[in-house]
Amino acid sequence: MVMELDRRLHAFRPDLADARLSGIVHADRFAVPTPAQIIAPVAPLRPKPSEAAFIDSQLLFGETVDIFERRSGWAWVQSRFDGYVGYLPEAMVAEGERQASHVISVPRTFLYPEAELKAGPVCALSMGCRLTFVDEAETRGSRYYLCSDGTAVFADHCFPLGRPFERDPVKTALRFLETPYLWGGRSGFGLDCSALVQLAMMMAGAAVPRDSDMQELMEGEPVKRRALKRGDLVFWKGHVGIMEDAKTLIHANGATMRVTRENLDHAITRIAPVYGNPTSYLRLQRAG
Incomplete structure (x- = not known):
């Protein structure tokens, strides 16, 4: 039985793979990753080395990555923060790493x-x-x-660095109200639903995965809709939001193209015809 690996979180292609995957995947050759840092304010991470490819995520200035390949102006990298793999412009990353303060x-x-x-x-x-x-x-x-x-x-x-800035992730999420929605965005200039959750949790001292389907699989306490409270996460297929209170959802959404507060009942009714009802409700343990 061959283990099926998520290509978003594991660097492997038929011609090249992360040396740490040797014996797990087949590749023509394996590369020992080179540590590096992002040197652009925001670096788009794409699934292919092409400006035409959609943005999967973004990496931020000072974040560390592993580089597997540099070729034709592109670097194939993996984030050390959330493990995301993709291609970014080679000029946006520099080899070596310096401890951020x-x-x-x-x-x-x-x-x-x-x-x-x-x-x-x-x-x-x-x-x-x-x-x-x-x-x-x-x-x-x-x-x-x-x-x-x-x-x-x-x-x-x-x-x-090294300690939580704001232990209540809802307070951080609220600071992003009216920030533009951006598919794959992960910054204060534009972000998507799962990035809002990731950044809010990061500032609370918790490292969570990048995409909503990954976040839905996190360890936590499943809760019923009627028991929702501040800080709980609500998941749909391909979407996530964080509860401000028992009735109000904060989420980055394509319906308004920004981060908004929305009555949960209204959100469920509005989203249902396109994406169905929520798939789960999750309560995470607070960091610290």
Whole structure:
């Protein structure tokens, strides 16, 4: 019997596979992964090395990956955070890794060329981006953290890595209200239903899978609809949301193309003709 592996979470092709899969899958050759970091604010992860391929997910600045191949301007990688495998533009990843000190803790912020809010930003950063700070500075009463190249981020928009920022994932989910819906998106500039849940849980100190079908299989307590409470997850085929309270769902959805609050009864009625009724309700154990 051959084990069937999820290609979203395992790097294997007929010609090349992750060396850790040797003896499990057949491939012409196996590659020992090279550690690397994302150096773009947001890097699209695609199932094929082509701009025409749909975006499966996104990787954020400072996140670490394993590289299996670089070819024709593309890198074949696997995220070390959630295990997702795919292709991204080669210029968005750099070999080697540096231990990040902080994570961006607001949905969106700016990286400045210096500790000065009047300076034109270098780029925008999303919640979840990871940076290494080496110093601090203060300008007109505003405190900034400084990177080794002198670039700066407003200090109140960052939080030290290694401990939960907000133990209530619902509070984090609510901060994304009105954020545009983006298929495969995983940032404060646009995100999908499962990314909203993943980011909210990440800031609470819990690492959860990327896609809703994976999240539905997480360990937790199955609950009845009538027993739903704040923080519980509601799953449909291909969709997930998080409960604000017993009656209100927070979800990134294609119906409004943004993150919204919606009465659960209304959502169930609206979604049913296209995707059916909810498939499960799940209560996760809080981190910490």
